[in-house]
Amino acid sequence: MSAQDVLDMSINIALALLSLAFLLTIFRIVKGPTLPDRILGLDMLVGAAIGYIAVIGVKTGYTLYVDIAIALGLVGFLATVAFARFILVRGQADEGGMEDGHELDPDAVIDHKIGELGNAIPKTDDTEKQGS
Amino acid sequence: MADLGTYVVSFLIIVGAFFALVASVGLIRLPDVYSRMHAASKAGTLGSGLMLIALAIYSDDLATITRALIGVVFFLLTAPIASHLLAKAAYAVGYRLSDISVMDEMSKKDEKIKK
Known part of the structure; x- marks a missing residue:
């Protein structure tokens, strides 16, 4: 060969x-x-x-x-x-971002919203610090 | 001695194609877009880079060798940037991680786990 x-x-x-x-x-x-x-x-x-x-x-x-x-x-x-x-x-x-056929868990969605809030709150803290 | 070069080229071609296959299997098997990005950008880049290097070794022509190597360098530079931009955009818009993810380092909620 x-x-x-x-x-x-x-x-x-x-x-x-x-x-x-x-x-x-x-x-x-x-x-x-x-x-x-x-x-x-x-x-x-x-x-x-x-x-x-x-x-x-x-x-x-x-x-x-x-x-x-x-x-x-x-x-x-x-x-x-x-x-x-x-x-x-x-x-x-809005597509879910999950594997096919995976039903969105309402609790998980709520957790995600809380996570977004958690992201938003420190930003306002920063602006307040800059303002004072 | 010429035989050795041919054997090296055969080896590089097979390994490169194998890595391209591994990348696409990872694209199918992994649970969310962020982990699929690992497979597509790392294994995919390695696969096509190895095959271009095999072409550079096989070719006698200096023009072809430089073009193949420039292609490798170019691909190594652009693939991580493209994947990083895509991941940043997907995360900023709110595509979620899979349920089996252990932690999300970009989320404030997981900062305690990080420390």
């Missing part, structure tokens, strides 16, 4: 693993359950695509696509930053 045979075999294995990774990531994008999960899935998809391009470059020797991989990384980064800004501007988290 020559070195080239080993390389061919490992390229095939790597392509199979990457395809599986693609499918699992797409499953997460489709399933959600929240918007940040989907954005994270898209980010991961860009990373897997860059890996795919590298493996294709080793397999075929056609390395022109490496430029495209760099551009893809830039576009993926900017897209994630823009989506993060969009989440911030949209300013609501």
